[in-house]
Amino acid sequence: xxxxxxxxxxxxxxxxxxxxxxxxxxxxxxxxxxxxxxxxxxxxxxxxxxxxxxxxxxxxxxxxxxxxxxxxxxxxxxxxxxxxxxxxxxxxxxxxxxxxxxxxxxxxxxxxxxxxxxxxxxxxxxxxxxxxxxxxxxxxxxxxxxxxxxxxxxxxxxxxxxxxxxxxxxxxxxxxxxxxxxxxxxxxxxxxxxxxxxxxxxxxxxxxxxxxxxxxxxxxxxxxxxxxxxxxxxxxxxxxxxxxxxxxxxxxxxxxxxxxxxxxxxxxxxxxxxxxxxxxxxxxxxx
Amino acid sequence: xxxxxxxxxxxxxxxxxxxxxxxxxxxxxxxxxxxxxxxxxxxxxxxxxxxxxxxxxxxxxxxxxxxxxxxxxxxxxxxxxxxxxxxxxxxxxxxxxxxxxxxxxxxxxxxxxxxxxxxxxxxxxxxxxxxxxxxxxxxxxxxxxxxxxxxxxxxxxxxxxxxxxxxxxxxxxxxxxxxxxxxxxxxxxxxxxxxxxxxxxxxxxxxxxxxxxxxxxxxxxxxxxxxxxxxxxxxxxxxxxxxxxxxxxxxxxxxxxxxxxxxxxxxxxxxxxxxxxxxxxx
Numbered sequence: 001x002x003x004x005x006x007x008x009x010x011x012x013x014x015x016x017x018x019x020x021x022x023x024x025x026x027x028x029x030x031x032x033x034x035x036x037x038x039x040x041x042x043x044x045x046x047x048x049x050x051x052x053x054x055x056x057x058x059x060x061x062x063x064x065x066x067x068x069x070x071x072x073x074x075x076x077x078x079x080x081x082x083x084x085x086x087x088x089x090x091x092x093x094x095x096x097x098x099x100x101x102x103x104x105x106x107x108x109x110x111x112x113x114x115x116x117x118x119x120x121x122x123x124x125x126x127x128x129x130x131x132x133x134x135x136x137x138x139x140x141x142x143x144x145x146x147x148x149x150x151x152x153x154x155x156x157x158x159x160x161x162x163x164x165x166x167x168x169x170x171x172x173x174x175x176x177x178x179x180x181x182x183x184x185x186x187x188x189x190x191x192x193x194x195x196x197x198x199x200x201x202x203x204x205x206x207x208x209x210x211x212x213x214x215x216x217x218x219x220x221x222x223x224x225x226x227x228x229x230x231x232x233x234x235x236x237x238x239x240x241x242x243x244x245x246x247x248x249x250x251x252x253x254x255x256x257x258x259x260x261x262x263x264x265x266x267x268x269x270x271x272x273x274x275x276x277x278x279x280x281x282x283x284x285x286x287x
Numbered sequence: 288x289x290x291x292x293x294x295x296x297x298x299x300x301x302x303x304x305x306x307x308x309x310x311x312x313x314x315x316x317x318x319x320x321x322x323x324x325x326x327x328x329x330x331x332x333x334x335x336x337x338x339x340x341x342x343x344x345x346x347x348x349x350x351x352x353x354x355x356x357x358x359x360x361x362x363x364x365x366x367x368x369x370x371x372x373x374x375x376x377x378x379x380x381x382x383x384x385x386x387x388x389x390x391x392x393x394x395x396x397x398x399x400x401x402x403x404x405x406x407x408x409x410x411x412x413x414x415x416x417x418x419x420x421x422x423x424x425x426x427x428x429x430x431x432x433x434x435x436x437x438x439x440x441x442x443x444x445x446x447x448x449x450x451x452x453x454x455x456x457x458x459x460x461x462x463x464x465x466x467x468x469x470x471x472x473x474x475x476x477x478x479x480x481x482x483x484x485x486x487x488x489x490x491x492x493x494x495x496x497x498x499x500x501x502x503x504x505x506x507x508x509x510x511x512x513x514x515x516x517x518x519x520x521x522x523x524x525x526x527x528x529x530x531x532x533x534x535x536x537x538x539x540x541x542x543x544x545x546x547x548x549x550x551x552x553x554x555x556x557x558x559x560x561x562x563x564x565x566x567x568x569x
Contacts, residue, residue, distance in 0.1 A: 048387060048390060050387075099319075161408075162405075162409075163404070165406035166399070166400040166401075166403060166404070166405075166407055169390075169392070169400045170400050170401055172387070172390075173386050173387065173390065173392070173397075174381065174384055176352075176355065176381060177384075177451070177452075179355065179356070180377055180378075180379035181377075181379065181451075182376075182377075182455075224389060224391060227391040228391055228393075229391060229392070229393050230390075230392045230396040230400065230407040230408070231396070231407040231408040231410065231411075232408075233391055234406070234407070235408055
């Protein structure tokens, strides 16, 4: 195992708050600082592609992923991401072939994976605690191994963002023109769906299934309100998500708050969105 | 599904009377059990301005979508290699693009996203910015550089989309209803712009339109379509009252008699911007 102590010592020096003195808080902070920008980077495209329902369905397939882990006695840490990946690619394949609208396709898959997950979980005793964890997440119990996994995922996502950001914009704006102009539309769509599924499953760990979509969408939505170019859009989303993660974690640890970390992070993000919305309304030129 | 065939340099199927850019052979398209195109065979001569005309619902756009591999079709679409033996590049200008107008994307971003690999969040390279500027200048849209694409008017967006297609350095430029959504003057100006670009760059132009008045004055080859090919050839041979009333129906035939007073008969294969400077009397 890689020794991460120097990293945590650095955090204590950079953020000398009482809240960040405990090791589990430092781990939570590192976890969030990884998850937040990763989600925001993909979230920019989720908003462009109007795929928030897709992300939601993947998040909810976590239940079925856990159920499969219980059935086959495999750690849900493996079955969750693998099952999420399969669901994501499956929805994309169905969408591309079916005459049904994409929200209908997703709705059907959503219902199927939820029902399967809940049915399986209901047969097993003593998983109520686990269920709660998947609903609300628990970043405070993140382990060193999780952090290393997240870091690896982060490298993958940012490599993809460097290689494919412009083409993803192209496809989300006008897929037919992009295809006519020799962009490999299907390749990018499948790659994006697969990576999104992986990120959603890891985010379920941190903020819980109910808030995964928020982590993807809220910073990207705020960034849209504030950015004036495609480059700025990305940086705003990065900055906003990381800031709300750090502030949210800090607030959740204060004596006057003592709230669950995931929802607190999202609430901070939503406050940012409300402010951006006010900025937009104030700055809007009367036509 | 049949698709573009790049291995065709040695094909002996070039007919007498000039090179061809592409041929449609026995194209049939049915969507949901409804026949939209029925055994359509037509050819597009190289370097010319080819207009596919026909009434609403004639399958004009579907023919383009088949060419772009966006709908399943029966038959064969053959795109001939360029004189240099290269697979031809295609540029596509869609009709009235429906897109996400809330996306904060400048016109420069919009052009660069198709050409530059480096992500836009790491900046635009000077070479790509210059290229985008040159393209915008060539379509008369250089003042739009810093505007957000969501804030463009229909005519402005059309020019930016044309610039995006020209960025492909196309051998074949495909346009869907280039004069839809702009007024008569705007449509005519856009067609003159296309004529000039075609002369400068030497691409083949294939456009679809239901607007006979503006577009066919710029076309040198017309395909009259109404689920089947009703007629094909020079404008003066195709756009006869007999053909038009057969395809557009009696009422349209009469309307055309007003809209195209005599001019259509004088419009020949060499018709360029010059013949459109004449005043219209309608």
